[in-house]
Amino acid sequence: MSLDPLNDASPEGARCALHEDVLAIAICSRCGSYACAECKRPGYDASVYCVGCAPTHQLAERGTRFAANLIDQIVVYAPILVLGILGGMFEDEDSAAVPLILLGILGTLGALVFQCVRVHQSGQSIGKRMMRIKVVRLDGSRADTARIIVLRNVIPTLVGSFCSVLSIVDPMFIFGNDRRCLHDLMADTIVVNVDE
Ligand SMILES: [Zn+2]
Ligand SMILES: [Zn+2]
Numbered sequence: 001m002s003l004d005p006l007n008d009a010s011p012e013g014a015r016c017a018l019h020e021d022v023l024a025i026a027i028c029s030r031c032g033s034y035a036c037a038e039c040k041r042p043g044y045d046a047s048v049y050c051v052g053c054a055p056t057h058q059l060a061e062r063g064t065r066f067a068a069n070l071i072d073q074i075v076v077y078a079p080i081l082v083l084g085i086l087g088g089m090f091e092d093e094d095s096a097a098v099p100l101i102l103l104g105i106l107g108t109l110g111a112l113v114f115q116c117v118r119v120h121q122s123g124q125s126i127g128k129r130m131m132r133i134k135v136v137r138l139d140g141s142r143a144d145t146a147r148i149i150v151l152r153n154v155i156p157t158l159v160g161s162f163c164s165v166l167s168i169v170d171p172m173f174i175f176g177n178d179r180r181c182l183h184d185l186m187a188d189t190i191v192v193n194v195d196e
Contacts, residue, residue: 017050028053030139044178044190045138055140057192059179060133065191071127076115079107120145124194132194135187143189151187 014024016036024034028050029043041054049055083104090096115125123142124134135143135152160167170182180190 043138044180047138049139053139055136055138055192057136057140057190057195060131060191060193062174062179064131064133064193065174065179068125068127068131068133071130072115072125073127075126076108076111079111080104083107116145116149119148123148128191133191134194135189135191138188138190140192143187147187147189152183152189155186156183 014034016022016024016039017033018039019036022036022038025037026035026040026048027033028035029047030049030053033050033052035041035048035050039051041049041051043049043055044059080101081104083100087097087100087104090100118129119125122129122134123136128134135148137143156166156170160170166182173180173182173185178190184190
């Protein structure tokens with residue numbers, strides 16, 4: 001872990017907030033209190049926290065995130081795929097094809113809206129709920145709906161549709177130590193296990 005001049009600023013002469021007789025070696029990047037070697041905790045990023053502020057969640061496994069993402073993709077795209085293919089089978093009879101394809105589009109839009117509602121209610125999409133993982137901020141606090149939807153989904157999808165390289169590069173970032181995709185870095189989020 002590299003030394004961050006802000007977080008690891010040596011609090012000269014200061015004592016640990018919990019242990020009065022021990023010299024502090026770090027300043028918590030969240031609450032700003034002094035922490036001794038025993039009280040200092042690493043964050044998911046390079047930040048340093050005190051015992052009280054350290055995130056307690058466990059990072060979600062890459063395979064779990066992959067499965068959750070797969071479920072979400074199926075939930076959203078299945079209606080338009082299935083009904084689109086069905087519609088295609090009736091291509092000679094326009095009367096049947098058009099309503100089927102429209103129904104598929106509606107189904108996919110409905111699934112997207114439902115996903116947004118779920119994320120707003122619990123911070124979890126359907127796939128993430130099934131795999132018992134969720135998106136939180138770097139310090140473990142709740143990630144708000146707009147952050148999850150806009151920064152982690154809408155913008156990456158839009159940019160990815162103009163510049164397909166991003167769609168490949170984005171998930172590759174998950175192989176870093178903190179398992180954060182590019183969209184996690186953009187939204188300042190991590191994906192953790194839901195401990196229940
Ligand atoms: Zn703290
Ligand atoms: Zn201490």
